[in-house]
Amino acid sequence: MKAAVYRGPHRIKIEEMPEPEASGRKVLVKFSAGSICGTDMHLYRGDWRWMKKGIILGHDACGVREDTGERVVMVPIVNCGRCYFCLRGLPTYCIKGKFYGLTRDGFFAEFKAMLPRSLIPLPSGVTDEEGAVMEPVALALRVLDLLSPNTQDWVTIVGQGPIGLLMTKIAALKGCRVIAVDLEDYRLELAQKYGADAVVNAQREDTVKAVRELTKRGSDLVIEAAGTMRTVEQTPFLVRKAGKVALVGESKGYLNLEDADEALFFTVYISPVEYPLAVELIAKKAVDVKGLITHRFRLEEFEKALKTLEDPQEKPLKVVITR
Template sequence: MRAGLFLEVGRVLPGELDKPVPGEGEALIKISYAGICGTDMMIYAGKHPRAKAPLALGHEFCGMIEQVNGQGGFAAGDRVVVEPTLSCGTCDACRAGQNHVCRTLKLIGIDKHGGFAEYVTAPLHRLHRVPEELSDELAALTEPLACAVHTVRRSRVKVGDTVAVLGAGPIGLLVGLVAKLAGAQRIIISDISPYRLSVAKQLGFTALNAKETNVVESVKALTEGKGADVVFEVAGTPATAKQMVEIAKIQGEIFVVSVFKEPPAVDLANMHYREISLTTSRCYSGGDFSAAMQMMAANMLDLSPLISHRIGLHDIAEGFELMKNTEQSLKILIRP
């Protein structure tokens, strides 16, 4: 089968793999769409500790079942989204029902071949049936939306809050949309990409260009000097690690969504004196995944503005180059 293969740092090219055969309790899925994610870019840059070349990346994808091996309530022809997390089932986190923070958590598209291919195999218990009302394109966004759902659910966002989001990439924009659904009155979002900020404005957010304005001063001005009730850090930079403390209000909450490539400097004393809480999240639970899909099917939010490009597997190298340029890209979908 055709596949987009990560071969070495800075090289993702079209290639071939043997078509997989589903094991017991698995399904063979023909991929419809797969999205390029920030984690894929981390692997591309050689910054991921587990992913080993050659590897078909891609953990955000949907498709149609071609073959089922086992019992699980699914059949050939079903449209599905794959929840790509693979947990051990026996560690303390898994035994407590928190398999998304499994001690040895693995992911399809990182620890085994993923969605940048014509076919993939996945355990039946990781499949979610796609509602009839939901297009394949939007279904492929279920995984990143589930990240945002999980994040906002773990946060203290409540009706009437002012929320600041540092980073207007796909996850940052999704967090803003879900926070708005959760009752936030105002969403302030910052970035250095005019293109991504234009999408943020289109979604109804107050957009701050961090290259042209002082983010801390602007947030303070917009909140009468108080700061934001909840700050979501979704950029993973030293600058935003500093800003997140300064723009949180007294007894506010900082929520770190990013996976920082290097440990950032954080002003803990400043947080201490203002009783600021710090929270983090890692991916999502099955409930978050289902909720994300149902939210899209019910037209509770429109994610189509986040899709900047649709490309074929033969153009996957260009897709990764595009993703490096935030002035041109947001969510790139690959259709095998």
């Protein structure tokens, strides 16, 4: 079967790989569609050198169960259910946990063997393309639940890529006032469609000043979703006293917390438990992931898809890979 294999930075190739088998309790899932995530781009650029070579990429995808013919979303984290973290309701940190597309072979392949408990049925009203963009919705739900905003709280969301835009949408659903920050106007225009009350173009405006002016006392909540050192280091100056800051994804940087009186800072990366709710919200048309899809490629064109994501001229958001 064809699969997108990691061979090192800038060396991700479509290769012929052995087909997995439906052994034990696992069932075969035939790939329908998947989307490329910021994590995949970190690997492509060589930011994460610990990644083992020869692993099949992909952790956000849907397919068809070979045994039942059911359309399903594949959940990329498998947990044991018995360890310290699992027993505390924190399956993301399972000691024996496997992460498909990172520590184990992922979903950008014609077939994947999966445990049925890691498969979420897709309702008929949800397309394959929509089923391919589930991980950032689940993450946005998790982050907003952790922040537990009050109605009309100010939430500043730095970075309006696919993850930031979905945070904007979920924060708006929760009744927050959202300030969306990005360097690109096309992303900020979409942020307004996704429910942002105010937008700040950080290329033209001083983000801290703009946020302080809008909120008077600083933002009640801050979500850092751009993943740069500069934006991480900016967060203590955006949050109000005793506010909360979620650092999503890459969170390298030095936090000067001198003036961030009693603010709460935390990191969050992924969440396997919100997948069913993510599917439900998309099915109900409460969250639009289709609007994030800017490019579509076939599995054979995987390298072209990566290059497109690297090219700002293409104005990429979500790039979807189909069979």
